[in-house]
Amino acid sequence: MNYVIPKKFDLTETLDCGQAFRWSETDGVWSGVAYGKLLKITEKNDTMIMSCTKEDYEKIWHNYFDLDCDYEKIKSELSSMNKILAEAAEFAPGIRILRQEPWEALCSFIFSQNNNIKRIKKIVASFCENFGENLGCAYTFPTAERVSQLTEEDLAPIKCGFRAKYILSAANMVANGEIDLNSLFTMNLDEARNELIRIKGVGPKVADCVLLYGFHRTECFPLDVWMKRAMNVLFPENTPEDFGVNSGIAQQYIFHYSRMNPHLFEEK
């Protein structure tokens, strides 16, 4: 069963730009799991073909791909602020910020610390295969409740190293209600950051990634070593806050642009 929509974004740019770690491409078809459902999606002419019902499209995927948000407008606003940012947005004009599940974003970016994207994907895949629900040809993301029952030894097979204890800390706090993830959608930004940082293994960078990708708090600008370097070289006159309520979207353009063109910001 398929559902077809007009092409509104670029699959590769959106699904392989370092914001999500569960999507993979085979012969032009992208496969991923979110909200407990497997989706296969591909482009044909000016349409996108999704392997889902109309109901699931409306209930899940329309929101997941942030299709109510006007990226052309945001892009033009950001582009008018800064010439380099305009270049970065034009380099990958089809990027969208996905609305991932909060718990998945939290785990993914805990796994991301001091790590590389290729291995993050491998760890997340193994995490799902070992502790998620089997959908037949894919696995769901493990629930916090399930993970909270595990030990560091149980997590050994996924080879996430020292991050295992951080994942368990997060799972326990979420499962026992010590942290209410849903409250972070509307909480004051600084309070939300402080809530997340209570979790062992979550610092300022991970917290902002979780808020941006898991809660769509687009005013967040996750700042790590890579982005600091990009900012210093490409945006010497700007601070992250200069990009306003769409800082997070600006950050995604900059991150992707820098990652695909490392020569642009090599330090001398």
Add this chain to the structure above:
DNA sequence: GCCCAGGTATAAA
């Protein structure tokens, strides 16, 4: 073997 990877906890200055 060495260095690095979408960082953070911890100890020490």
Add this chain to the structure above:
DNA sequence: TTTATACATGGG
């Protein structure tokens, strides 16, 4: 308050 180091693992 800021700065240095360990941390698990795998790829270049």
